[in-house]
Amino acid sequence: MKNRLLVSLLLINVSSWYCFAALPLRVVQIDQEPAPCPQGEQDEIGSVRITIEGGETPYFYSVNGSSFIEVPGFELVYTNVPHSYTFAIRDSGDLVTTATTRIGASQPFEITIVDVVNNGGTDQSAGSITLTTTGGISPTLLSLNGGRFNSSKEFTGLAPEIYTLRAINAHEVATTCPTATMIEVSGVVPPEAINVVPVNVSSNGGNDGKVFIDVSGGVGPFEYSVKGGSSFQSSSVFSNIPVGNYEIVVKDATGLVFPFPDNPVIISQQEELVITNVTVRDVTSAEASNGTILVETNRTDPGMKYSLAFGTPQTSPLFTDLQPGTYRVIAFLNSFCAEKKVNVGTPAPTFDFTTTIVTHPSGTDTLGSVRIAVRGGTGPFTSSIDNGTTFQESPVFTGLLAGIYTVVVRDTTGARVAHTVSLGTL
Numbered sequence: 001m002k003n004r005l006l007v008s009l010l011l012i013n014v015s016s017w018y019c020f021a022a023l024p025l026r027v028v029q030i031d032q033e034p035a036p037c038p039q040g041e042q043d044e045i046g047s048v049r050i051t052i053e054g055g056e057t058p059y060f061y062s063v064n065g066s067s068f069i070e071v072p073g074f075e076l077v078y079t080n081v082p083h084s085y086t087f088a089i090r091d092s093g094d095l096v097t098t099a100t101t102r103i104g105a106s107q108p109f110e111i112t113i114v115d116v117v118n119n120g121g122t123d124q125s126a127g128s129i130t131l132t133t134t135g136g137i138s139p140t141l142l143s144l145n146g147g148r149f150n151s152s153k154e155f156t157g158l159a160p161e162i163y164t165l166r167a168i169n170a171h172e173v174a175t176t177c178p179t180a181t182m183i184e185v186s187g188v189v190p191p192e193a194i195n196v197v198p199v200n201v202s203s204n205g206g207n208d209g210k211v212f213i214d215v216s217g218g219v220g221p222f223e224y225s226v227k228g229g230s231s232f233q234s235s236s237v238f239s240n241i242p243v244g245n246y247e248i249v250v251k252d253a254t255g256l257v258f259p260f261p262d263n264p265v266i267i268s269q270q271e272e273l274v275i276t277n278v279t280v281r282d283v284t285s286a287e288a289s290n291g292t293i294l295v296e297t298n299r300t301d302p303g304m305k306y307s308l309a310f311g312t313p314q315t316s317p318l319f320t321d322l323q324p325g326t327y328r329v330i331a332f333l334n335s336f337c338a339e340k341k342v343n344v345g346t347p348a349p350t351f352d353f354t355t356t357i358v359t360h361p362s363g364t365d366t367l368g369s370v371r372i373a374v375r376g377g378t379g380p381f382t383s384s385i386d387n388g389t390t391f392q393e394s395p396v397f398t399g400l401l402a403g404i405y406t407v408v409v410r411d412t413t414g415a416r417v418a419h420t421v422s423l424g425t426l
Contacts, residue, residue: 025053025095026097027050027097031048031049046082047078047080048103055095056093057091058071058091058092059090059091062087076089080103083103127156127158128154128155130153131153142166143165143166145164146166191217191218191222193217194248195213196211196213196248198212198265200267200270203269206269207240208239209267211238213248215250222236224236224238224251225247226238226247228247228249229251229257232249242267243269244266244267246263246265248263248265270299271299272298273297273298273299273331273336274338275339276296277295278329279293279296280344280345282345282346282347283324283344283345285414289321289322289323290322291324291344292318292322293318293342294319295318301333304333305332309327310328326342326343327341327342328341349417350378351378351381353373353375353407353417353419354375355419356370357423358398362424368400368402369398369399370400371395373395383397383409384407384410385400387408387418388406388416403422403424404421406419406420
């Protein structure tokens with residue numbers, strides 16, 4: 001609501017062929033715009049519009065003793081919180097005039113319920129709400145449950161429901177007043193939704209299943225049943241539930257019963273744990289320790305853990321920094337366990353070799369000797385005549401008795417190739 005403060009003007013007239021006398025500097029009009037939906041002195045901002053006349057332009061203004069700021073034209077618009085403000089208006093000739101005004105605080109906006117008529121009998125559209133409002137910027141427009149705003153203070157033909165009433169002022173201020181009132185018209189009010197979350201038993205044959213029930217809307221407090229309504233409890237959580245099918249029913253505060261539309265709810269045993277795949281990355285050389293194993297299972301439940309040969313369990317299915325060898329991979333979850341053996345290998349050798357018997361041993365006087373010739377690969381190479389127990393840089397082995405020997409050649413990466421050679425007569 002705008003309050004208009006008019007300041008009388010003094011107009012000095014002279015005859016038509018004389019110049020008009022200059023008007024003195026004056027505030028000729030003040031328009032006050034209170035805060036649109038005040039809930040208290042500092043809640044919302046309002047504005048004041050001051051029209052200036054006379055004196056020499058441009059004009060300058062100061063608020064409550066602050067520095068002067070130029071006024072754009074002949075109108076000053078000032079916006080702030082509800083309070084009393086003193087404006088000093090100065091023209092270019094340093095003439096000053098003052099005006100004191102106040103930006104709104106209207107009485108805080110309130111909605112008062114006068115009467116609520118509930119539904120009765122079989123008529124479920126006979127409810128009504130009668131109310132009044134105080135404070136704010138009059139007149140006030142009202143809306144019920146997001147409907148069209150209008151000036152009526154009575155709403156009729158209402159079905160059982162909880163209604164939300166909101167308001168704006170008659171000038172349709174863009175911001176809806178923050179005051180909202182919840183009003184209930186009672187009657188048969190079915191729940192808007194019944195949500196059920198089942199939790200399966202943790203192990204086969206177990207009885208630690210659970211059922212969580214949540215009801216939105218309707219008339220609470222509710223009672224809950226997983227046995228089709230043969231028995232109820234006040235808690236919406238059912239524990240220690242074995243495997244089976246369950247009929248969920250809720251009962252409201254009036255005693256009406258509403259079944260869960262997606263009955264039955266099934267509590268089942270958890271799926272057996274199976275290792276479905278193991279991805280192995282071999283080491284880059286025989287001497288390296290950079291092999292990896294990645295385990296995949298048919299279950300992704302929280303609490304899954306993994307280990308190698310019952311080593312330290314870990315939550316990650318990835319094992320790194322592994323040496324070449326055979327590993328026993330184990331996955332476990334609660335009472336479920338699965339395992340699989342995998343091998344972390346080494347790169348295939350890029351070389352081969354041949355052996356030449358230089359001397360065959362004969363009796364006890366002559367010992368045998370063998371020469372090794374390597375093809376391909378990257379040297380230097382080392383050789384062993386005792387199946388890799390000891391190695392030497394020379395490719396020639398001497399002083400050998402008659403027998404079968406396992407010759408091993410190793411390159412710089414640690415890759416090995418083995419062949420057997422037979423010396424003498426056994």
